[in-house]
Amino acid sequence: xxxxxxxxxxxxxCIVCPRGxxxxxxxxxxxxxxxxxxxxxxxGETYVRNELTHPMRQLTTTVKIDGGIYSRLPVILSGEIPxxxxxxVMEAVSDVKVTxxxxxxxxxxxDVCGLNVDVIASRSM
Amino acid sequence: MITRELVIIGxxxxxxxxxxxxxxxxxxxxxxxxxxxxxxxxLLQCIHNGFGxxxxxxxxxxxxxxxxxxxxxxxxxxxxxxxxxxxHLTGDRHITYVNPEEGYVTIExxxxxxxxxxxxxxxxxxxxxxxxxxxxxxxxxxxxxLNIQGYMVGKKVFILGSGDIGLIMARRMTLEGxxxxxxxxxxxxxNGLPRNIKQCLDDFDIPLYLSHTVTDIxxxxxxxxxxxxxxxxxxxxxxxxxxxxxxxxxxxSVGLIPDTTLFDEAHISLNRKTKGAVVDEHMMTDVxxxxxxxxGLHVHDLVDFVSMEGEEAGNGAVAFLRDELKPAxxxxxxxxxxxxYVLPMYICPENMEEKxxxxxxxxxxxxxxxxxxxxxxxxxxxxxxxKIQPSEMEKLIVKRDDLAGLKGELVLSVAKA
Numbered sequence: 001x002x003x004x005x006x007x008x009x010x011x012x013x014c015i016v017c018p019r020g021x022x023x024x025x026x027x028x029x030x031x032x033x034x035x036x037x038x039x040x041x042x043x044g045e046t047y048v049r050n051e052l053t054h055p056m057r058q059l060t061t062t063v064k065i066d067g068g069i070y071s072r073l074p075v076i077l078s079g080e081i082p083x084x085x086x087x088x089v090m091e092a093v094s095d096v097k098v099t100x101x102x103x104x105x106x107x108x109x110x111d112v113c114g115l116n117v118d119v120i121a122s123r124s125m
Numbered sequence: 126m127i128t129r130e131l132v133i134i135g136x137x138x139x140x141x142x143x144x145x146x147x148x149x150x151x152x153x154x155x156x157x158x159x160x161x162x163x164x165x166x167x168l169l170q171c172i173h174n175g176f177g178x179x180x181x182x183x184x185x186x187x188x189x190x191x192x193x194x195x196x197x198x199x200x201x202x203x204x205x206x207x208x209x210x211x212x213h214l215t216g217d218r219h220i221t222y223v224n225p226e227e228g229y230v231t232i233e234x235x236x237x238x239x240x241x242x243x244x245x246x247x248x249x250x251x252x253x254x255x256x257x258x259x260x261x262x263x264x265x266x267x268x269x270x271l272n273i274q275g276y277m278v279g280k281k282v283f284i285l286g287s288g289d290i291g292l293i294m295a296r297r298m299t300l301e302g303x304x305x306x307x308x309x310x311x312x313x314x315x316n317g318l319p320r321n322i323k324q325c326l327d328d329f330d331i332p333l334y335l336s337h338t339v340t341d342i343x344x345x346x347x348x349x350x351x352x353x354x355x356x357x358x359x360x361x362x363x364x365x366x367x368x369x370x371x372x373x374x375x376x377x378s379v380g381l382i383p384d385t386t387l388f389d390e391a392h393i394s395l396n397r398k399t400k401g402a403v404v405d406e407h408m409m410t411d412v413x414x415x416x417x418x419x420x421g422l423h424v425h426d427l428v429d430f431v432s433m434e435g436e437e438a439g440n441g442a443v444a445f446l447r448d449e450l451k452p453a454x455x456x457x458x459x460x461x462x463x464x465x466y467v468l469p470m471y472i473c474p475e476n477m478e479e480k481x482x483x484x485x486x487x488x489x490x491x492x493x494x495x496x497x498x499x500x501x502x503x504x505x506x507x508x509x510x511x512k513i514q515p516s517e518m519e520k521l522i523v524k525r526d527d528l529a530g531l532k533g534e535l536v537l538s539v540a541k542a
Contacts (some may be wrong), residue, residue, distance in 0.1 A: 014320065104189060
């Protein structure tokens with residue numbers, strides 16, 4: 001019997017860094033991971049394991065700011081969130097308004113949407 | 126007229142890094158000129174993450190990367206003039222700038238570094254047919270409106286060109302509530318980083334139409350719709366393949382070109398392929414004492430490399446100021462098979478450091494190949510590559526010892542491994 005017939009190969013473009021490795025995961029019939037190959041660093045393997053089970057994403061956007069050099073303050077999350085919750089976070093920060101001065105790294109919204117990550121300022125303003 | 130040791134034009138990633146490098150090499154009279162109200166350049170509007178992996182070992186948002194560098198600059202004694210625009214640069218390094226406090230001022234510099242960034246190619250540059258309604262933007266302009274000023278430029282969007290800015294804006298506009306109906310790319314491959322195809326298009330089910338371009342733009346006042354067509358191998362639209370989209374916004378992400386506005390008056394030679402200056406291994410142009418780096422020299426895909434090139438130019442300018450760059454024989458460097466450009470275009474073995482990095486871009490997507498540097502039939506350097514593509518700048522390191530005694534031309538090509 002051909003062993004390959006029982007396995008499925010899935011190719012991923014790793015998004016962890018700009019290198020963009022092509023990572024191939026080999027799964028058995030039941031969807032269990034047999035091997036992960038093509039990743040340059042261990043983070044690629046973690047990425048692919050997450051993609052196959054619960055895809056995670058970073059999210060960046062802006063919030064309103066009063067008294068700054070510009071009217072928008074760029075923000076980033078302190079960690080990744082489930083991909084399907086991105087729009088919930090966008091909704092949660094849409095009405096947030098802060099006042100200058102803000103320091104880079106300041107928490108703008110703590111534990112956003114109960115996801116255990118904070119929305120933090122990407123820059124001082 | 127006031128004379129300064131080193132004047133750096135442009136306070137983005139390249140200019141800041143050049144200033145810090147020159148300062149660390151001992152230059153104590155440095156003026157950094159920036160046209161915007163604050164330092165940071167284009168990164169200030171690039172709010173997405175992914176910057177600084179090479180430099181800081183972490184993925185920062187663009188503004189954070191810029192702030193880290195600005196903070197480092199703050200611990201030097203480099204003088205910074207913001208809201209100041211340079212309007213003239215001559216070959217004998219006279220610089221004329223304007224700003225609200227001083228008005229119109231001309232100074233002289235012993236060395237100049239041009240770190241002026243790049244511009245977006247616009248609709249006119251690619252001769253897109255159709256009407257001229259509002260709603261057609263370059264992707265970077267739309268990005269500035271959205272991320273700096275908080276204005277959405279449209280609700281139903283199509284994007285022409287799969288460069289990284291277009292891809293990033295596809296995601297950004299979607300997150301902000303717009304519908305992005307698709308991205309068309311005239312080439313059979315994307316010009317963006319693979320990760321951006323995945324996380325900006327695939328994640329949001331935005332279709333990518335490869336080998337397609339926009340062939341009609343409709344709308345009297347505001348854009349009402351566009352047509353895309355498939356193109357053949359000569360990039361000519363194929364009749365009968367038209368697809369219509371009702372959109373109010375078309376973003377163009379069709380390439381970046383170095384801003385060479387200041388280069389002409391100084392008679393700095395440009396390269397046809399990079400559209401930036403011809404430089405040697407110290408990033409010096411063919412006008413002695415004038416250096417170039419960053420996106421104003423050739424367009425980069427990673428800011429970390431822009432910073433590194435700024436440092437090369439900063440070090441080069443200090444070597445020039447110390448009279449360490451001797452007139453000596455130099456080798457010319459040319460692109461061969463499979464290579465669209467190489468940089469630098471000249472290497473002087475006598476003046477170069479122990480080793481130098483040759484940067485290049487290739488002409489197509491290729492797998493299992495080698496980058497080979499040759500002098501005539503003699504192989505000087507070689508590096509194997511699993512996969513190379515035009516959207517990613519490649520590097521090949523060449524050692525001074527390997528160049529000893531060579532004359533004439535070096536050719537860098539892609540060879541089957």
